[in-house]
Amino acid sequence: MDVLTEFLALVDPIMDGRAFRSVVPDDTPAPYARFLRIAAVEGVTLDDNGGDDNETATRIQLDIFGSSPDVDAKAKAIKAALKGWHVDNIITLELDSFEPEVKLHRTMLDISTIHQ
Secondary structure: OOHHHHHHHHOOOOOOOEEEOOOOOOOOOEEEEEEEEEEEEEEEOOOOOOOOOOOOEEEEEEEEEEHHHHHHHHHHHHHHHHOOOOOOEEEEEEEEEEEOOEEEEEHHHHHEEEEE
16 A cells, blocks of 8 residues: 555544545535645665665645634644554644635644655
């Protein structure tokens, strides 16, 4: 299973089935989350100059939208789940904002991973 499929399996239950890769369907009720791969670099470990056991570094951006209390609670739950995820990861940036287009609060998590 690839890391983005595994990430969806980790986040979707916390978001009550409202976590989406890249595009959120119209009329999705808040709270919901959108995630996308920001970058991926293969071969980040030196194993026989590109051998089969190299790892990949993938950055995932997760945006959680909803009311302020919903966003805070979902972000807290996702951060706790990331600590138990079998994929090595670290949150490199957390940002809060208000999105006037959708009139919702947003917390963005920038997550760096290292995985097979």
